[in-house]
Amino acid sequence: MAANIIDGKAFAAKVRGQVAEHVARLKEVHGITPGLAVVLVGEDPASQVYVRSKGKQTVEVGMNSYEHKLDAETSEADLLALIDQLNNDPAVHGILVQLPLPKHLDEDLVINSIAPAKDVDGFHISNVGLLGTGQKSMVPCTPLGCLMMLRDYHGSLSGMDAVVIGRSNIVGKPMAQLLLGDSCTVTIAHSRTKDLPDVVRRADIVVAAVGRPEMVPGDWIKEGATVIDVGINRIERDGKNVLVGDVDFASAAARAGAITPVPGGVGPMTIACLLANTVTACCRANGLAEPEGLTA
C-alpha cells in the first residue's frame, strides 16, 4: 500500500491564507497591524536566508516586519538593550532572535529576556513551563506545524502510540508535550535509546527529529503508521546536492499510511506557524479572540 503524502507546502499556504484573513480583519475592524521583529546577529549564511524568508512572508500576509541586523561583535548588553526596546514597543507583537547566536552571547539569557507574550518562537522558560503544564502558551513553530498536520490528517489523536525520535528543546521535547496534550501515549527516543527499531515499530505516529540522513528505514515503520519527518539534511547524491529527511522516504512510504516528504513537508510549516503565532500574540495583547485552528 502506498502512503498518502502529507503536502506541507499546500498546508502552509492554507495557514498563511488564514493568517492573512485574520490580519485583514484586525486592520479593518480594530485598526491594528500585527508586527514581527526579527533580530539577526552576525552573518551566518543559512540564518540570513531564513531571516529574509521570514521577513518576506510576514509582509505577504499583511503584517509589519521589523528586521534588526546586528554586527557579529555586538555585545550582550547592546543586544539585551534592543530586546528591551522591542519588549516595550506596542507596534511589535512578536520577537524572534535568530539562532544560533555568536559564541560570546549567552543564548539562554537572551531568549529569556524576551517578554514571554512576544516570544513567538516559544523558547522562553515561561512558555516551556506553560506548555508542560497544559496552559495557554506560545508554542514552538516546528512542533506546532507537525501537530497541525497530524490533527488535520487524523482528526483526534487520542489514545494513539506516538514516538518522537530526538529530545531537543526546539523540536523533540515540545513535540512530545503537544502529543501528550492531545492524549497520545508518548515515547521520547534519543541517542541512548536501547533497540530503537523495536520502539519505532510500536508507534502509530513517528516524528523523526534527529538530523541524520535517512536513518529510519521502512522496516522500522509499523504498517499504516503516520510518519512526520522533521529532519533536513543536505547530502550529495549522484554528484548533486540534495535535501533528505531523517527517514528513508521510499521504503517508509511503502509501509506508512501517511508520510511527510522532505522537502515540502514540515519545512514550509515552520514559518507559517511563526506567522500564526504572531497573529495569536497580537490578539492576546489586545484582548481579542484568537484565530481558531492556529494554536495548539
Ligand code: NAD
Ligand atoms: P538536535 O541536534 O538539537 O537534536 C537531535 C536529537 O537527536 C538529540 O536529542 C539526540 O539525542 C537525537 N539523536 C542523535 N542521534 C541519534 C540516534 N542515532 N538515534 C536516536 N536519536 C538520536 O537537532 P534539532 O534541532 O532537534 O533538529 C533535528 C533535525 O530537524 C535536524 O535535521 C534539523 O535540521 C531539523 N529541523 C527542521 C526544522 C524545520 O523547519 N523543518 C526545524 C528545526 C529542526
